[in-house]
Amino acid sequence: MKRVWIVLAGGLLAAPALGDPGVDQVLACLRKNVPATALVQSVELVTTDTAGQERSQSAKLFAKRGEDGRGRLLLRIEDPPDLRGSAFLLVQTEKGNDMFVYLPELKKVRRISTRNLRGKLFGTDFSYEDVEQLFAQSEGATLARLPDAEQDGRAVYVLEARAAADVQARYTRVTSMVDRQTCVPLEISFYEESETPTKVIRVDAARITKEGEVYVPRLVKVRDLQKNTESRLVTHDVRVDPELADRMFSSTALELH
Numbered sequence: 001m002k003r004v005w006i007v008l009a010g011g012l013l014a015a016p017a018l019g020d021p022g023v024d025q026v027l028a029c030l031r032k033n034v035p036a037t038a039l040v041q042s043v044e045l046v047t048t049d050t051a052g053q054e055r056s057q058s059a060k061l062f063a064k065r066g067e068d069g070r071g072r073l074l075l076r077i078e079d080p081p082d083l084r085g086s087a088f089l090l091v092q093t094e095k096g097n098d099m100f101v102y103l104p105e106l107k108k109v110r111r112i113s114t115r116n117l118r119g120k121l122f123g124t125d126f127s128y129e130d131v132e133q134l135f136a137q138s139e140g141a142t143l144a145r146l147p148d149a150e151q152d153g154r155a156v157y158v159l160e161a162r163a164a165a166d167v168q169a170r171y172t173r174v175t176s177m178v179d180r181q182t183c184v185p186l187e188i189s190f191y192e193e194s195e196t197p198t199k200v201i202r203v204d205a206a207r208i209t210k211e212g213e214v215y216v217p218r219l220v221k222v223r224d225l226q227k228n229t230e231s232r233l234v235t236h237d238v239r240v241d242p243e244l245a246d247r248m249f250s251s252t253a254l255e256l257h
Helices: 021-032 128-135 251-256
Strands: 003-008 011-016 038-048 054-065 071-079 087-093 096-103 108-111 142-151 154-162 173-179 185-191 199-203 208-211 214-217 219-224 229-240
Touching: 021 142, 021 154, 021 173, 038 214, 087 128, 087 251, 096 128, 096 251, 108 251, 128 185, 128 199, 142 173, 208 229, 214 229
Parallel strands: none
Antiparallel strands: 003 011, 038 054, 038 229, 054 071, 071 087, 087 096, 096 108, 142 154, 154 173, 173 185, 185 199, 199 219, 208 214, 219 229
């Protein structure tokens, strides 16, 4: 199965190429914005609650594509002190995606089960299911190209992913507006049963920088439209295609850091 890897805020997203000419044109654009093997980013996660109070976390994001074409994503919290050492891991496998979380206070690695997918990633507005959608989209999803549009004054492709009928998923469809110039998704909308999105992720087009041959969004915002809360992912430093050991992307290594 062919895969396309999309750089978005520190990770690599995999999606099937289905052979549809319209879809393939968008996927070809996305493939242009791909590191050869890996990406490392120093990031800040800022969450704003309904009362307007902000909470900030510093972290490192590591993403790597293996020789088998499958991706691995690792997030390690560095600050604040009460969360330091916490980690999240996503590993693509032949049968699907495995996700794990480690909290130092529990001293235990926990696998994210299907019933826990809606849980928040370290208290942010990103759920585990959101991360899975963004960085390791199911091969069972059906992709379709919608009419081209404009976002933030930029011409964009519009791609829609619909969940397979036999897959239990929170979101029935996800639409992405992909900048034709940088090939970075500028807006991703998540829908449940309604025609109104439940959650929207937006990239600040003015804060996209080119790192080597790769365009990287420096500011990504996720808005939970049901709870009226927001989280921001701010990228400070970027390293493209560094050497990353495979062993760091294992569940047993999460608690050894």
